[in-house]
Amino acid sequence: MDAGVPRLVLTPRDATAAPAEEALRLWCRETGLAGAPLGDHYLRAGEDFLRLLVFLGCSPTVSFEMPDEAAIGSGSFYHVAITCLPAPTLRADRMTLTPRCPACREALQEWRELWPPGSPAVEAECPSCAAGLRPEVLNWRRSAGVGSAFIEVLGIHAGTVQPAPALFERLKTVSGLEWQHFFVSELPVDPSLH
Numbered sequence: 001m002d003a004g005v006p007r008l009v010l011t012p013r014d015a016t017a018a019p020a021e022e023a024l025r026l027w028c029r030e031t032g033l034a035g036a037p038l039g040d041h042y043l044r045a046g047e048d049f050l051r052l053l054v055f056l057g058c059s060p061t062v063s064f065e066m067p068d069e070a071a072i073g074s075g076s077f078y079h080v081a082i083t084c085l086p087a088p089t090l091r092a093d094r095m096t097l098t099p100r101c102p103a104c105r106e107a108l109q110e111w112r113e114l115w116p117p118g119s120p121a122v123e124a125e126c127p128s129c130a131a132g133l134r135p136e137v138l139n140w141r142r143s144a145g146v147g148s149a150f151i152e153v154l155g156i157h158a159g160t161v162q163p164a165p166a167l168f169e170r171l172k173t174v175s176g177l178e179w180q181h182f183f184v185s186e187l188p189v190d191p192s193l194h
Contacts (some may be wrong), residue, residue, distance in 0.1 A: 001153055004093060004186035005075040008053070008156035008163070013178040015088040015121065015136040018148040023175070024082045031170035034080040039063070040177045043080040052167040053153065056160055063155070075155040083150040087092030090135045092144035093159075093184045094115035098139035103131035106129050108138070117186070145182040156185035 028034035032048025106128035136146035
């Protein structure tokens, strides 16, 4: 089974916010996170990339050079992907931590059956207390997230990077939206499946 491409994912806090792909590309460039285009859905790392992402002591070597055209979309060098989906969608992977029901605090062991990763984020019922649950209100502890619009930094493993406060400040300035982040290792999401 392919573990997918590790990535840092940025998405608006409001999971229903659905800015257009071109707006996301512009915002990435305006913040300095991303630079020149790499194909239709990707951008090179920008001039402020290393100021906006704080690499921690356990970080691997930082690589910005594209080894070849086939590397676009892979985790073999740092670049930015833009993903827009028609509905709020849960982005998770096999390492996603189990959330708890906010009402009864019971661990939602069946979360993958309630919301299969990559599926639209619909309301479900807590198996323990029958409270209504939406995946975007659960505490995924940065191991998953919900949204319609995503800025993804490919090649970033969980625990190796912390987004600087300046990144969120710049994103809010250019977009008017509050942003959040999480980490996943997954294959690219196919918008046509929604």
